[in-house]
Amino acid sequence: MNQASYVERRGEIQHYFDRTAVKAWEVLTSNAPVGRIRATVRKGRDEMRNTLLSWLPEDMRGLRLLDAGCGTGALAQEAMRRGAHVVAIDLSPTLVDLARERHAEEVQASPELRNNGGTMAFMSGDMLAEDLGEFDHVVCMDSLIHYDTQQIASAVEALCKRTRHSVLFTFAPHSPLLATAHAMGRLFPRSDRSPQLSPVRKSTLHVYLQRAVHPLGWSEGRMQRVSSGFYTSQAWEWTRS
Numbered sequence: 001m002n003q004a005s006y007v008e009r010r011g012e013i014q015h016y017f018d019r020t021a022v023k024a025w026e027v028l029t030s031n032a033p034v035g036r037i038r039a040t041v042r043k044g045r046d047e048m049r050n051t052l053l054s055w056l057p058e059d060m061r062g063l064r065l066l067d068a069g070c071g072t073g074a075l076a077q078e079a080m081r082r083g084a085h086v087v088a089i090d091l092s093p094t095l096v097d098l099a100r101e102r103h104a105e106e107v108q109a110s111p112e113l114r115n116n117g118g119t120m121a122f123m124s125g126d127m128l129a130e131d132l133g134e135f136d137h138v139v140c141m142d143s144l145i146h147y148d149t150q151q152i153a154s155a156v157e158a159l160c161k162r163t164r165h166s167v168l169f170t171f172a173p174h175s176p177l178l179a180t181a182h183a184m185g186r187l188f189p190r191s192d193r194s195p196q197l198s199p200v201r202k203s204t205l206h207v208y209l210q211r212a213v214h215p216l217g218w219s220e221g222r223m224q225r226v227s228s229g230f231y232t233s234q235a236w237e238w239t240r241s
Contacts, residue, residue, distance in 0.1 A: 026098055029072040040229020045142070048226045048233055049075050052139050052168050055222060055237050060084035061117045063136040068127035068159070069143020073099030077106055079139075080118035087132055090143075093124040128155060134162045140169035142233055148198045153208035156238065160213045166221070166239045173225060173234040174199040202234070209238070217241045 028038055028045075053075065057063065061083030067076040070088035072095055080086045090096050100122045107113050127143065138159045144152045152171060159167050206220070221237035 026072070029074065037230050041231040044226050044228030044231025044233070047228065048170060048231075048235060049078075049141060051224050051226065051235050052141055052170075053078055055166070055168055055235075056082070056137055056139070058082060060137075064134070066127070066132065066135045066138040066159075066163075068138055068140045070099055070122070071095055071141075073103055073122070075139060075141060076120065076122075077103060080120050081113060081116070083116050083118045084137075085119045086121065087135070088120065088122050089125055089127050089129075089132070091124065091126070096122050096124045128158050130162070132162075134164065136164045138163050138167045138169075140167070142170050144169055145172040145197050145233065149200050149205050149208060152200065152205060153212050156209060157212040157216075160216055160218050160238065160240075164240065166237060167218075168235065168237050170233045170235045171200045171202075171205065172197040173232065174201045175232070213238065 024038075027034060028042055034042060056065075056079065059082060060079060063084050065076075065079045065084045065086050067073075067079065067086060067088040070076050070090045073088055076086045076088035076099070088096075088099060090099070103120055103122070127140070140155075140159070144155055147155065152169075156167055156169060202223075209220070217240055218238050219241055221239045223234065223236050225234045226232070
């Protein structure tokens, strides 16, 4: 991975989610009413989160999970409910603070969470930081979609080296419709734009991943695309043989 390029891109993403879009994400990830377009995004994100959770064990007692790009913490919350020891990390300190607040409210409303063996640790920072330690499972829901193919493969490789069972991640699948949407997005004022998505061809990403993680004993598993209005993302499971 070109480390300088990765760090620059990471900074752009952090600025967007921690300053420009934090209020929008607070509303989007709540039950508050939203417009038609954001409603399709919320529906798509809910479906994607449920897909990734369905690929994790129902009983996660004693297992360590990294929620890489945790946002406001919905997936991390469910993993803890299953008994996992969760490390939930995001580039945006503001979103992490919101996730921490929502988690405290959930624990207050559901006392059984305090007694099921699961734990939660929220932090802001780089999901690839080696000092996070080793994990049984890693989930990257829409946290790699702003990076290019080589950067995604390098990130997955780094995570696989510290993971015992599975790495689940999503990417923005290449399509003419998505390319058109991205071109239209560039017409918005720069201050209103989100970091541009990087549409990825699955075949090209597969070549990079095979080269990077197959020698480490990893192979591809399930794949699922979720399309809901303005939300399109593709989930991919990689498991240690």
